[in-house]
Amino acid sequence: MESNEAKIGDAEMLSRVTSLMRDHLPERVSPSPSEDWNRREGSIGAQGSHADLKELDELSKEVASAEAKGDSAKSGLQVLGVEEQSTVVEPFIIGVTGASASGKTTVCEKIIQGLGDHRCVLVSLDWFCQGIPDNVDSSDYNFDHPDAFDFNYLYQVLKLMQKGQPVDVPTYDFKTHKRSASVLLNAAEVIIVEGILTFYPRFIRKMMHMKIFVDEDADVCLCRRIRRDIEFRGRTISQVLSQYEKFVKPAYDEFIFPTKRHADIIVPRGGGNHVAINLIVQHIALKLQQEGDFRKLYPQLHRLEDNSQIRGLHTIFRNTEVSREDFVFYADRLIRLIVERGLGLLPFNREIVTTPTGEPYFGVAFVQGIIGVSIIRSGEAMETSLRAVCKTARIGKMLIANDGPKLDCSNRRIAYCSLPQEIHRLHVLLLDPVLDTGGTVACAIEELLSRGVPMDNITVLNLISSPDGLSLICGKYPRIKVVTSSVDRRVNKDGYVVPGVGDFANRYFGT
Structure with a gap:
């Protein structure tokens, strides 16, 4: 949907957002990020039950245990029903995470530009959204909850790409909230996995050679999210703010922010931090030379x-x-x-x-x-x-x-x-x-x-x-x-x- 609201400047947007939040949103106290992030609140997300999270954690432990045993037991890939083959040189896998609209994609694009697009491939966690059930309205669905993503599918894709095999990856339409036709993705020397919860599953996190957390001011992230969702996802400001208050902010506090401790590198100011990005590019280039x-x-x-x-x-x-x-x-x-x-x-x-x-x-x-x-x-x-x-x-x-x-x-x-x-x-x-x-x-x-x-x-x-x-x-x-x-x-x-x-x-x- 086209809207004049999508074209206003950042300063004016921030002012209007603040005003709207004051008028329409109740006051709330954000949970402390230092609280135990493994707690589970039944009200987080329209998905309701956290059974899937428990199953995901059990699968993570099973994968870690199987891979630690080597030839004497099933590998992590076999746990998921995928046959393994031997390989010689594995690609360098980078995980990039951070708050919604923090600038993760911009950081990824600049890393790819620095290394050369012929050496890199980007895998977005958004492609692996489960999709909204038919009986659930999009305004009541928590897209930022771990249950919203198919991490098992992502794991299989990354395992195949580690072997240099081309893979079919899904595409997700945020207007219809359905997966569309898959596309063929070729492997490369560098695989960048980008998304808000890429560090959340332990068995995905263990595959990464470098983990980057993109840190940005919450107000800036909210402004960017409003502009993006209005222009590309057909939503109104009220819808965006309602979803932010109901799902996005609680999910960040409970699931995303705590994964910051797993990061090897924290990049303040996102894509505007040229010094940090240049250092990352130089380090990756050196690692590629050393390992490959x-x-x-x-x-x-x-x-x-x-x-x-x-x-x-x-x-x-x-x-x-x-x-x-x-x-x-x-x-x-x-x-x-x-x-x-x-x-x-x-x-x-x-x-x-x-x-x-x-x-x-x-x-x-x-x-x-x-x-x-x-x-x-x-x-x-x-x-x-x-x-x-x-x-x-x-x-x-x-x-x-x-x-x-x-x-x-x-x-x-x-x-x-x-x-x-x-x-x-x-x-x-x-x-x-x-x-x-x-x-x-x-x-x-x-x-x-x-x-x-x-x-x-x-x-x-x-x-x-x-x-x-x-x-x-x-x-x-x-x-x-x-x-x-x-x-x-x-x-x-x-x-x-x-x-x-x-x-x-x-x-x-x-x-």
């Missing part, structure tokens, strides 16, 4: 910067529906960036040249003697980009056969090899677009070492790596450099990196 970057374990690993350009290229050529022409074009673009990065790791000599202005330029010249060794067949896709940026580079080839299961790294053997005799004097760029188990690349490295190539002279170039492959190559050959653009989650039972790109050679060469 293999450079901490393997300093010889060099990964392209994770920016929007790199993500955009991956998005196109990973897509199963992309045409072969586009797959080749965008894969070549990314291969060229990988090759450039690999060449930048080679030794160089200082050199002085004279510019057309007659002035000297103090630069560098790469050492001579570079050879690209492609692992047939997919490695041949990288030869064109190498030749495009390094005309003097020579090309060698290896065909490696696998006499056993793909996941068994011990059955690789050299079936064909075309390398110059003087390769031991050259700097080798080993070309293989996808590093899965690492067995094929390890076999190629052993062949190079047997021909006298120093380990320091070998650089492995690939587009996508798996943690298993990196652990094998970087762990077994500590002086060999590896350049990649992405470290994916794992290798599946068929030997493919996931999410990966499928069979790279078949897609590139159209076979």
Whole structure:
């Protein structure tokens, strides 16, 4: 509903709200936030009974107990009837809570802006509203009570997202007070869970790596709530004030404010606190680097910067529906960036040249003697980009056969090899677009070492790596450099990196 009341300024709005509250609302004494917040008043919320709260607390204890027992008992996910699968790297989960209209969404948006929207996904607790029963009027329903939310559903969604799986999440219409069609939500490195009661269930709270409480003055929150509910939820000022006095303020005192003690960070003034938000963004970025970057374990690993350009290229050529022409074009673009990065790791000599202005330029010249060794067949896709940026580079080839299961790294053997005799004097760029188990690349490295190539002279170039492959190559050959653009989650039972790109050679060469 459109209303002039939705367009007035904050100062005037606050004045009018104060006047209306004086005229229409009875005086009341707010319960002390320091009182025992676990008490239950039967009058809180039209839902009436607190049986659901008791059940939720029992489920929380069951989940915590089951997860503490590990393999000897059901996990928390199995308690809820969802099967678990193993995963390698879990996302960083942030919980953001605070009073209604305190600025939680603004804080979340600024965190996402600071980290990059390609790295984050926002999950709103509002999506998991239970909905109003048919025989209950919306003015008599407490939307701020824990019974109003389906925390079990939220738990299942977060567990699946921890494994990197896309999930269907509900959407809730606050005008019809019903759930509408679900939408598909992809997992990301950072999952932000936002809502007034995100800290309330213990089994949800335990999943969070960082908990943020957004603190704002109560009058400011009320003004924002009035403006929002009038403009977007079709309510009048009187309806908003009545609901605030009847449900919102008591629920904040009893359920929301006490969870402040669980917060790792308290952000006063909400989205306007730029210093606090910048510190949060920097801390999260550091944690992501520490927990997810293999450079901490393997300093010889060099990964392209994770920016929007790199993500955009991956998005196109990973897509199963992309045409072969586009797959080749965008894969070549990314291969060229990988090759450039690999060449930048080679030794160089200082050199002085004279510019057309007659002035000297103090630069560098790469050492001579570079050879690209492609692992047939997919490695041949990288030869064109190498030749495009390094005309003097020579090309060698290896065909490696696998006499056993793909996941068994011990059955690789050299079936064909075309390398110059003087390769031991050259700097080798080993070309293989996808590093899965690492067995094929390890076999190629052993062949190079047997021909006298120093380990320091070998650089492995690939587009996508798996943690298993990196652990094998970087762990077994500590002086060999590896350049990649992405470290994916794992290798599946068929030997493919996931999410990966499928069979790279078949897609590139159209076979």
